[in-house]
Amino acid sequence: MQREGQAILIAVFILVFLCIMLIVLFIVFQKRKNTLILKQKDSEKRFGQEIAKTQIEIREETFRNISWELHDNIGQLLTLAKIQLQNSTNKEDILLTLDKGLKELRALSKSISPETLKNSSLVSAIIQETDRLNKLEYLKAKVNVIGNEVHLDNEVEIVFFRIIQEFLSNTIKHAKATTLEITIQYLNNTVQITAKDNGQGFNNSNNEQIPNGMGIKNIIKRAQLINAEATITSKINEGTQLQIFYKELLG
Known part of the structure; x- marks a missing residue:
């Protein structure tokens, strides 16, 4: 009888111990789950902030390009029309010049829209940027x-577009290049973008030698934000090349 009582006590003790262990494990699991949820929310918040920042930068860069075009392209057309009027040249020539200026203004008004990437594809937006550079004869x-x-997620395309804009800006400001080539390749659920200029280049054998203000580290950081790989290679007097590799199940 005494043995039966001891056996019952042991069984009760084991049962209580197991219940306590289950409660502890449940609490630990919940804490880890809550920590992961908080981390995920924090990551989503930072991603959203970065996307918003990127959209603002795209807009600022677009306005900067527009100011260049107003000065270097449309300004020249209006100046030409003024000269033609002063010299009383053919009326048809004046009308053609003004008509060209109006077309340029309409094209600019479209590019001002903050919905640029929502209303067009990544490829179209990049072509529009390079067309502007060609028109202004920078290279x-x-x-x-x-x-x-x-077509990728809009947020992914926004980041890609800003990275390309950053590279174009670097090419104009720092590279002293005369040519620029961008290749966008879609193959087997992957996207690979290569941008290469023929500028003066720099020694990027280690990150500390990257020139200040070129935003290269920012380019790599932004690529990581969307789980893409970005590499930048450059040699003095041999130009600079940017490669972006992105893989995702595309719908």
Whole structure:
């Protein structure tokens, strides 16, 4: 009888111990789960902030380009029309000049829209940027597209577009390049973007030698934000090349 009582006590003790262990494990699991949820929310918040920052930068860069175009392109057309009027040249020539200026203004008004990437594809937006550079004769730029274009998430395309804008800006400000080539390749659920200029280049054998103000570290950081890989290679007097590799199940 005494043995039966001891056995019951042991069984009760084991049962209580197991219940306590289950409660402890449940509490630990809940804490870890809550920590992961908080981390995920924090990551989503930072991602949203970065996307918002990127959109603002795209807009600022677009306005900067527009100011250049107003000064260097449309300004020249209006000046020409003024000279033609002063010299009383052919009325048709004046009308043609003014008509060209109006067309340029309409094209600019479209690019001002904050919905640029929502209303057009990544490829179209990049082509529009390079067309502007060609028109202003800063350098000769061209875009190659390999494969069938696939529309990615809008936020991913925004980051890609800003990275390319950053590279274009660097090429104009620092590279002293005369040509720029961008290749966008769609293949087997991957997107690979390569941008290369023929500028003066720099020694990027270690990150400390990257020139200040070029935003290269920012480019790599932004690529990581959307789980893409970005690499930048450059040699003095041999130009600079940016490669972005992105893989995702595309719909």
